[in-house]
Amino acid sequence: MTIQPDSSPAFADFAHPERLVSTDWLAGQLGTPGLVVVESDEDVLLYETGHIEGAVKVDWHTELNDPVTRDYVDGEAFAALLSEKGIARDDTVVIYGDKNNWWAAYALWVFTLFGHADVRLLDGGRARWEAEGRPYTTALPARPRTEYPVIDRDDRTVRAFKDEVLAHLGKSMIDVRSPEEYSGERTHMPNYPEEGALRGGHIPGAKSVPWARAVAEDGTFKPRAELEKIYLDDAGLGANDEVIAYCRIGERSAHTWFVLTHLLGFDNVRNYDGSWTEWGSAVRVPIVRGTEPGLVPAL
Amino acid sequence: MSGALDEIREEFLAIEQRERLQLLLEFSNELPALPERYVDHPDLLERVEECQSPVFIFTEVDDDSRVHLHVTAPREAPTTRGFASILAQGLDGLRVDEVLAVPDDYPLTIGLTDAVSPLRLRGMTAMLGRIKRQVREKTAA
Numbered sequence: 001m002t003i004q005p006d007s008s009p010a011f012a013d014f015a016h017p018e019r020l021v022s023t024d025w026l027a028g029q030l031g032t033p034g035l036v037v038v039e040s041d042e043d044v045l046l047y048e049t050g051h052i053e054g055a056v057k058v059d060w061h062t063e064l065n066d067p068v069t070r071d072y073v074d075g076e077a078f079a080a081l082l083s084e085k086g087i088a089r090d091d092t093v094v095i096y097g098d099k100n101n102w103w104a105a106y107a108l109w110v111f112t113l114f115g116h117a118d119v120r121l122l123d124g125g126r127a128r129w130e131a132e133g134r135p136y137t138t139a140l141p142a143r144p145r146t147e148y149p150v151i152d153r154d155d156r157t158v159r160a161f162k163d164e165v166l167a168h169l170g171k172s173m174i175d176v177r178s179p180e181e182y183s184g185e186r187t188h189m190p191n192y193p194e195e196g197a198l199r200g201g202h203i204p205g206a207k208s209v210p211w212a213r214a215v216a217e218d219g220t221f222k223p224r225a226e227l228e229k230i231y232l233d234d235a236g237l238g239a240n241d242e243v244i245a246y247c248r249i250g251e252r253s254a255h256t257w258f259v260l261t262h263l264l265g266f267d268n269v270r271n272y273d274g275s276w277t278e279w280g281s282a283v284r285v286p287i288v289r290g291t292e293p294g295l296v297p298a299l
Numbered sequence: 300m301s302g303a304l305d306e307i308r309e310e311f312l313a314i315e316q317r318e319r320l321q322l323l324l325e326f327s328n329e330l331p332a333l334p335e336r337y338v339d340h341p342d343l344l345e346r347v348e349e350c351q352s353p354v355f356i357f358t359e360v361d362d363d364s365r366v367h368l369h370v371t372a373p374r375e376a377p378t379t380r381g382f383a384s385i386l387a388q389g390l391d392g393l394r395v396d397e398v399l400a401v402p403d404d405y406p407l408t409i410g411l412t413d414a415v416s417p418l419r420l421r422g423m424t425a426m427l428g429r430i431k432r433q434v435r436e437k438t439a440a
Contacts, residue, residue, distance in 0.1 A: 041381070042351070043318065043326050043352075043375070043377055043378045044378055044414070044415060044419075045320060045323060045327060045374055045377035045378045046375065046377055046378075046382065047318070048321070048324050048377070049327075049374075049377050061414070061415065062316075062413065062417045067413070068400060098375065141395070290323075
């Protein structure tokens with residue numbers, strides 16, 4: 001690692017405390033060579049209204065997705081993006097964002113697909129930075145271009161596709177959407193179809209744990225003991241389980257992937273980014289409605 | 300269709316993608332505050348459920364059958380504020396029939412589909428739909 005981890009006692013209990021930094025730590029490290037701060041928000045204009053000094057913006061919608069195929073950018077496009085942002089392969093990247101780091105965690109997961117080694121989340125994200133009265137600037141950073149290498153995206157380790165989810169039925173699965181989406185009660189509002197799925201419900205056997213349960217009131221992650229109660233005791237997951245997490249398009253479940261992998265130390269968690277927008281519209285895949293995980297059909 | 304909405308669309312289409320977000324931010328900053336007389340009347344405001352952020356709208360039809368639109372959207376949601384502001388500026392002062400004649404897909408025609416997620420743009424479409432419904436209800440009596 002290029003830059004020493006944040007050794008705050010608050011993170012010491014987590015499986016990989018080096019994946020989190022506190023606002024205090026970040027404020028003290030700003031400007032350190034080898035550190036790049038990245039903002040990634042749900043609201044794509046928020047960065048422009050003010051951001052942490054020196055932070056570059058990564059737009060999840062226009063920069064991390066392929067513009068045509070439903071997929072992430074490939075190795076060449078990722079290399080071009082990071083070179084343009086002035087991020088080097090061995091830089092320490094700290095990502096933060098709005099809405100409990102929802103999209104920040106998603107960006108971190110995409111960085112992971114490309115094996116960027118040292119990528120961390122700012123615990124509490126924008127909300128905590130603001131609550132502490134820390135400053136923002138609208139000045140755009142001028143980072144010199146880098147030559148980020150072209151890395152093949154690894155789609156096997158932390159990513160799952162629909163066929164793999166089908167083969168995974170009966171093993172641990174976690175649905176991180178709202179209870180209404182899980183039960184199938186809510187597929188769309190009258191007259192206003194949402195980001196589309198044709199059927200409501202959840203993947204058979206998936207347990208419901210809405211993603212934001214991992215977050216405390218102040219926007220930081222809950223302590224390990226509380227997270228273990230939620231994911232191990234209540235949802236019945238085991239740290240050695242193979243787990244697949246999903247939501248609507250894979251963003252909220254990237255947040256849960258971060259919690260299970262980096263905070264609780266699960267070593268085999270994959271994010272199904274096709275998620276409900278794919279599963280809920282696919283032909284002849286099994287679906288369960290209601291509040292129970294339901295039976296896994298023999299296929 | 301309304302002149303103001305046409306002009307706004309032309310303004311967006313005349314510039315490049317990156318600048319369009321900047322223009323949307325300018326709209327966001329221009330969203331007028333709720334008039335003083337409505338501040339204490341949360342009952343008048345209708346929540347736009349399709350928007351992920353708390354957005355509320357309220358339309359008025361005056362004695363001359365002109366429509367006035369009031370919207371509140373939080374500072375932390377500049378994209379949504381921008382959409383609301385486009386509608387507020389584009390629709391304000393139009394006649395009822397002009398508002399009802401605005402195409403439902405107007406939000407998809409202002410050159411933002413590549414810059415902003417579909418869900419967001421649907422939020423704007425939903426806002427427009429609710430505005431028209433309110434106008435219809437207020438002129439039905």
